[in-house]
């Protein structure tokens with residue numbers, strides 16, 4: 001029988017890529033969306049069903065989890081993400097889900113690490129203690145964050161701003177994360193494993209700016225900004241203070257070169273090299 005895979009956070013940066021790639025497999029993909037309208041364009045994908053869920057409302061999860069075989073567990077970066085993850089794992093247990101792929105983050109295993117990592121580690125524990133077979137994926141920062149957060153300023157001014165100095169980061173393309181998710185879901189040899197996923201190289205943001213310039217044919221500059229300016233910008237965009245502070249801590253780790261490690265896990269699991277930033281810049285040039 002065709003298996004049903006529920007993907008939560010399905011309209012998000014990594015979630016929508018996972019839904020897209022899984023839709024090409026012989027499975028039913030149930031896309032758990034926060035609002036039906038945002039998920040509307042996924043209806044065109046083969047084998048994809050859309051279901052509305054609110055992670056804060058356990059009552060809304062019942063229908064989404066009915067007859068689900070496997071769960072790709074993605075939660076947003078929000079103040080109550082721990083409670084959301086707990087609600088989702090509890091529903092998975094109640095409804096007999098038989099496998100969870102948890103989308104965590106690189107650094108979740110570090111001690112004491114940073115706040116973002118500690119939150120993720122806590123959520124990993126819910127999965128580990130659920131009694132349901134699982135695989136945990138810990139990706140590096142997403143290349144696609146540049147599309148979400150910096151494409152407007154790059155388009156308007158040819159500049160992007162972050163408080164990260166010359167720190168190198170081994171960003172990963174979300175298409176490669178989705179390829180790993182697909183691979184681990186369709187085999188049972190990854191049960192109980194924790195994988196750290198990065199892109200193929202660690203680049204400074206100055207180097208990334210040069211590659212974006214090369215891809216778009218226009219001058220792109222990276223501007224290092226003080227932490228305080230980055231904090232004020234996030235607060236102005238209504239990022240809750242504890243989240244903004246956690247993101248600043250991540251940027252400080254970037255600046256200190258603590259996010260520059262490269263793994264070959266994508267290659268090992270998918271048999272293909274992860275996409276380079278040059279490839280990403282070329283594929284997404286229209287966004288910049």
Ligand SMILES: NC(=O)c1ccc[n+]([C@@H]2O[C@H](COP(=O)([O-])OP(=O)(O)OC[C@H]3O[C@@H](n4cnc5c(N)ncnc54)[C@H](OP(=O)(O)O)[C@@H]3O)[C@@H](O)[C@H]2O)c1
Nearest residue numbers: 009010011012013014034053054055075076105140141142
């Ligand atoms: N971005 C990175 O560089 C990075 C790197 C490593 C790990 N991660 C982790 O990966 C995960 C996903 O990140 P992302 O960047 O893909 O996030 P994202 O783009 O913000 O997506 C979050 C998703 O969750 C949905 N959502 C939010 N509140 C919800 C609720 N109450 N009920 C149901 N759905 C809700 C959102 O839908 P709406 O938009 O409709 O609310 C959206 O589809 C996070 O845990 C993050 O920490 C991210």
